[in-house]
Amino acid sequence: MEDPSRVLIIREDTFLKGGVRNARRIEVFGYIEGEIEGEMLVVQPGGRCFGRVNVAQADVRGMLQGDVVVRQLISIRESGEVVGNVKYGKLAMEMGGQLSAEMRNIPPxxxxxxxxxxxxxxxxxxxxxxxxxxxxxxxxxxxxxxxxxxxxxxxxxxxxxxxxxxxxxxxxxxxxxxxxxxxxxxxxxxxxxxxxxxxxxxxxxxxxxxxxxxx
Incomplete structure (x- = not known):
């Protein structure tokens, strides 16, 4: 059974700035900005994740930008966009997904x-x-x-x-x-x-x- 104390859910109406450490699963429906470390990162459609990211796996259906390290598999879904300095073990990308090294200005x-x-x-x-x-x-x-x-x-x-x-x-x-x-x-x-x-x-x-x- 998954330890709920190590699961972080950023809901649609939640905006979090700061560090996240040693999370088993980070699920982003809203906005998170900062240094993020854990095992599994899931950026849901409409979710936005910015900063320095170091996770074992990532499933991106929303926006992920920054210095990103995914040690195993990063999956970029049809609605997903990953931008920045990205290092990964394996990559799976659906048609329509985006991966770019060029950092972009994020509108406020x-x-x-x-x-x-x-x-x-x-x-x-x-x-x-x-x-x-x-x-x-x-x-x-x-x-x-x-x-x-x-x-x-x-x-x-x-x-x-x-x-x-x-x-x-x-x-x-x-x-x-x-x-x-x-x-x-x-x-x-x-x-x-x-x-x-x-x-x-x-x-x-x-x-x-x-x-x-x-x-």
């Missing part, structure tokens, strides 16, 4: 529950659980959020909490200095939209709305 994506709560006329800090950028090849200071469609309030920075801002960075979020200030209106809902861009200009796509419940 937005994570978080996109949901805040603020007292009427008050200020709330936007945490990394509320909003965050995911990008394995750009540093936090090079990931810039653009704010639009602000309703019943405005986004500010902690060093000037009365002046609305149109942009902020992932580094600002990590430092805890990005705030939402409610404007005091009676409407029980407020919101704003964001897009994040990396240093090369790649973006997260259509603006995503952050909803704010007003207490």
């Amino acid at each position: 994506s937005i994570s978080g529950d996109l949901d805040l709560s603020v007292g009427k006329g008050n200020v709330v800090r936007i945490t990394l659980q509320d909003l965050s950028a995911l990008d394995p090849d750009d540093s936090a200071e090079n990931l810039t959020f653009t704010v639009s469609q602000v309703r019943n309030g405005f986004v500010v920075l902690a060093n000037d909490p009365v002046s609305p801002v149109g942009t902020f960075t992932q580094a600002d979020l990590e430092e805890g200095t990005v705030l939402f200030r409610h404007d005091g209106t009676d409407d029980p809902r407020a919101s704003f939209a964001v897009v994040v861009a990396d240093m090369s200009g790649a973006t997260s796509g259509a603006a995503q709305t952050v909803n704010v419940a007003v207490r």
